[in-house]
Amino acid sequence: MKQVSRPQADPLPASGRGYRHVCPHCAQPLTLHDLRDGDQGYWCHPCGCGHRAGDPPAQALQPLPQAG
Numbered sequence: 001m002k003q004v005s006r007p008q009a010d011p012l013p014a015s016g017r018g019y020r021h022v023c024p025h026c027a028q029p030l031t032l033h034d035l036r037d038g039d040q041g042y043w044c045h046p047c048g049c050g051h052r053a054g055d056p057p058a059q060a061l062q063p064l065p066q067a068g
Contacts, residue, residue: 023047024059 021030023044030042032053042060043050051057 018064019061020064021056021060022062023049024057025049027062030060 021042025047035041040053
């Protein structure tokens with residue numbers, strides 16, 4: 001019998017608004033750069049690693065503290 005698969009919940013928010021981009025390895029803030037192919041990417045200068053802006057790992061997004 002064939003099992004019905006449920007759609008997986010996306011671990012990333014629909015928008016990056018309200019989140020800060022940090023390195024998943026060292027938790028330092030990432031800087032946004034334009035890439036040669038016209039896309040954008042985030043880069044960690046201390047670690048020397050990064051990811052494309054449209055494909056962040058889930059650990060790279062941390063909620064901003066709520067002002068209030």
